Amino acid sequence: MPIDKFVTVQTSFVPMPIENVDTDQIIPARFLKATTKDGFGDNLFYDWRYEKDGSPKADFVLNNPAYSGTVLVAGKNFGSGSSREHAAWAIAGYGFKAVVSSFFADIFRGNSLNNGVLPVQVSEAFLAGLFKAVDADNKAEVKIDLENQTITNVSTGESEGFEINSYKKNCLMNGYDDIDYLLSLSEEIEAYEAQAVKF
Amino acid sequence: MGKTLFDKIWDSHVVKTIDDGPNVLYIDRHFIHEVTSPQAFGGIKARGGKVARPSQVIATPDHNIPTVNQHLTIQDELSRHQVETLKKNCEENGITMYGLNHPYNGIVHVVGPELGITQPGMTIVCGDSHTSTHGAFGSIAFGIGTSEVEMALATQCIMQPKPKSMRINIEGELGKGVTSKDIILYIISKLSTGGGTGYFVEFAGSAIRSLSMEARMTVCNMSIEMGARGGMIAPDETTFEYIKGREQAPKGEAWDKAVAYWKSLVTDADAKFDKELTFDGADIEPMITYGTNPGMGAKVCENIPTLESIEDSSQGSFQKSMEYMGFAAGDKLEGKQVDYVFVGSCTNGRIEDLRAFCEAVKGKQKAESVTAWIVPGSKQVEKQAIEEGLKEQLEAAGFELRQPGCSACLAMNDDKIPAGKYAVATSNRNFEGRQGPGSRTMLASPLTAAAAAVTGVVTDPRTIFNL
Numbered sequence: 176m177p178i179d180k181f182v183t184v185q186t187s188f189v190p191m192p193i194e195n196v197d198t199d200q201i202i203p204a205r206f207l208k209a210t211t212k213d214g215f216g217d218n219l220f221y222d223w224r225y226e227k228d229g230s231p232k233a234d235f236v237l238n239n240p241a242y243s244g245t246v247l248v249a250g251k252n253f254g255s256g257s258s259r260e261h262a263a264w265a266i267a268g269y270g271f272k273a274v275v276s277s278f279f280a281d282i283f284r285g286n287s288l289n290n291g292v293l294p295v296q297v298s299e300a301f302l303a304g305l306f307k308a309v310d311a312d313n314k315a316e317v318k319i320d321l322e323n324q325t326i327t328n329v330s331t332g333e334s335e336g337f338e339i340n341s342y343k344k345n346c347l348m349n350g351y352d353d354i355d356y357l358l359s360l361s362e363e364i365e366a367y368e369a370q371a372v373k374f
Numbered sequence: 375m376g377k378t379l380f381d382k383i384w385d386s387h388v389v390k391t392i393d394d395g396p397n398v399l400y401i402d403r404h405f406i407h408e409v410t411s412p413q414a415f416g417g418i419k420a421r422g423g424k425v426a427r428p429s430q431v432i433a434t435p436d437h438n439i440p441t442v443n444q445h446l447t448i449q450d451e452l453s454r455h456q457v458e459t460l461k462k463n464c465e466e467n468g469i470t471m472y473g474l475n476h477p478y479n480g481i482v483h484v485v486g487p488e489l490g491i492t493q494p495g496m497t498i499v500c501g502d503s504h505t506s507t508h509g510a511f512g513s514i515a516f517g518i519g520t521s522e523v524e525m526a527l528a529t530q531c532i533m534q535p536k537p538k539s540m541r542i543n544i545e546g547e548l549g550k551g552v553t554s555k556d557i558i559l560y561i562i563s564k565l566s567t568g569g570g571t572g573y574f575v576e577f578a579g580s581a582i583r584s585l586s587m588e589a590r591m592t593v594c595n596m597s598i599e600m601g602a603r604g605g606m607i608a609p610d611e612t613t614f615e616y617i618k619g620r621e622q623a624p625k626g627e628a629w630d631k632a633v634a635y636w637k638s639l640v641t642d643a644d645a646k647f648d649k650e651l652t653f654d655g656a657d658i659e660p661m662i663t664y665g666t667n668p669g670m671g672a673k674v675c676e677n678i679p680t681l682e683s684i685e686d687s688s689q690g691s692f693q694k695s696m697e698y699m700g701f702a703a704g705d706k707l708e709g710k711q712v713d714y715v716f717v718g719s720c721t722n723g724r725i726e727d728l729r730a731f732c733e734a735v736k737g738k739q740k741a742e743s744v745t746a747w748i749v750p751g752s753k754q755v756e757k758q759a760i761e762e763g764l765k766e767q768l769e770a771a772g773f774e775l776r777q778p779g780c781s782a783c784l785a786m787n788d789d790k791i792p793a794g795k796y797a798v799a800t801s802n803r804n805f806e807g808r809q810g811p812g813s814r815t816m817l818a819s820p821l822t823a824a825a826a827a828v829t830g831v832v833t834d835p836r837t838i839f840n841l
């Protein structure tokens with residue numbers, strides 16, 4: 176099942192300078208009752224985004240037309256909490272191609288990569304620079320180059336490298352998924368089982 | 375150099391190592407539930423594949439199920455559809471499922487250990503972050519996303535980068551009224567919710583060794599709340615004693631062979647961890663959270679931190695959290711109003727937790743202002759609670775024993791804390807809206823929950839119970 180190929184993006188971005196954004200905020204549990212991956216983008220950040228009656232909260236960043244773009248830039252420790260991949264489906268479903276933060280929770284990072292959403296971990300100083308740039312100009316841009324593993328604050332020209340293992344990088348750039356790869360290993364898996372501890 | 379417990383199990387499960395990439399890790403047991411599995415089965419179907427090793431997969435619906443009138447059909451249409459989808463997927467693929475009303479139904483992390491499915495040395499995954507619970511048996515157990523559920527179903531393997539290793543030692547004796555929940559809330563309050571990210575944690579030390587299996591499960595359960603990939607405790611006589619005789623435990627000669635192998639599952643004396651921390655058990659007191667992540671915890675007898683004590687860069691998030699909770703920095707915790715008490719979940723929904731709660735409230739009455747939900751972790755826990763007379767004891771004190779499920783821990787069923795109300799909960803997360811939109815959660819042990827239930831306010835259990 177191929178995922179979308181990740182190509183270099185240069186875009187304005189949505190700032191969310193809040194720390195510890197957990198997966199219950201990204202997608203509240205009551206929206207996890209679906210049996211397909213569709214439609215989660217509509218409920219992304221639901222309780223921050225909508226009033227009880229379903230009308231948009233004017234002060235939430237996704238409802239502010241001044242901010243747009245396919246990259247979400249968030250405070251440190253993004254995606255902590257539950258293993259729900261629905262959080263990654265919601266972010267991908269909304270249209271974000273990458274999330275930038277100074278720290279990511281492990282499971283969220285893996286889930287994002289498995290859905291073609293690139294988690295870009297940057298230094299605190301670089302993150303602060305992005306928030307500053309978007310404060311000054313809400314159409315400030317960020318450029319993410321996966322091949323060279325660099326992220327650039329277009330307003331200042333400041334660049335920083337980011338880490339991703341070469342296996343996952345290759346998957347994202349080519350749209351490969353892990354399951355196809357694992358299915359190709361059936362002989363190795365059977366050989367493993369033959370020698371495993373049993374009692 | 376010697377190996378850690380974690381290394382021994384991990385290394386023996388690597389099918390293949392990819393250069394500058396993850397390991398292909400073999401999975402011994404895969405637990406599934408209704409919420410994070412349907413899209414995985416959908417993916418397998420779309421590829422025209424099948425479940426590779428159905429006998430190594432165990433299913434139980436838990437997140438969506440009601441905790442009253444379970445003999446009736448699930449009323450919520452979406453929940454019912456999800457639970458029925460699990461049943462259908464299990465039937466089509468030859469997977470054993472302990473469905474609603476089955477004597478083994480319950481929260482997946484309660485069911486696995488009580489049936490003896492969870493054993494030392496295993497790799498165990500489930501599409502649920504609290505899979506770390508099973509690490510209490512000396513297994514490598516961790517939560518995975520649905521893409522990985524699909525991988526595990528399709529190939530019995532997943533792809534994982536090997537995490538770094540951390541050991542947390544708790545030494546010395548625990549004080550009166552201090553439980554394993556207080557230990558883990560204390561650790562998370564010291565490390566923060568990101569302090570364990572990138573690590574797999576081994577809990578060790580004399581205070582950990584003294585804990586029962588139920589209590590060890592509570593500690594490992596919340597490893598994820600400090601960001602750790604998982605937590606584990608080396609198996610010992612306490613572990614073997616717990617497993618022996620359980621339905622799926624090895625029997626006869628196989629038992630002796632198993633125990634001999636399990637005894638080798640300890641960290642070697644000369645093994646090195648990437649990080650090691652030691653805390654004094656005597657410094658731990660009954661804990662409670664005051665904010666909107668599990669790292670925001672304090673001793674019940676203390677005050678909420680002042681704003682000045684919070685790092686500058688985190689002050690905005692701290693204030694947002696205080697605003698949500700309706701608290702002010704520096705407030706005293708004791709005496710805060712409590713509207714709801716929830717005892718249950720994969721963290722504290724085991725028989726020992728119900729016993730501790732019952733013992734504490736014996737001879738006392740639930741405060742009139744408090745609504746209390748006492749939810750056993752499984753059908754077997756429920757049965758045992760009835761047999762031991764706990765249900766009657768609860769009723770005599772004004773409480774009601776409900777039916778098993780995840781319940782108000784994440785409020786996917788009807789057990790929702792109303793907006794603005796305060797709940798003392800024995801579960802694992804106090805995120806905004808976790809127990810229902812607008813709900814305000816304070817995490818604590820069953821004992822501290824009992825203290826709140828009988829007084830209607832946050833209360834240090836040592837001040838009202840004979841412990």
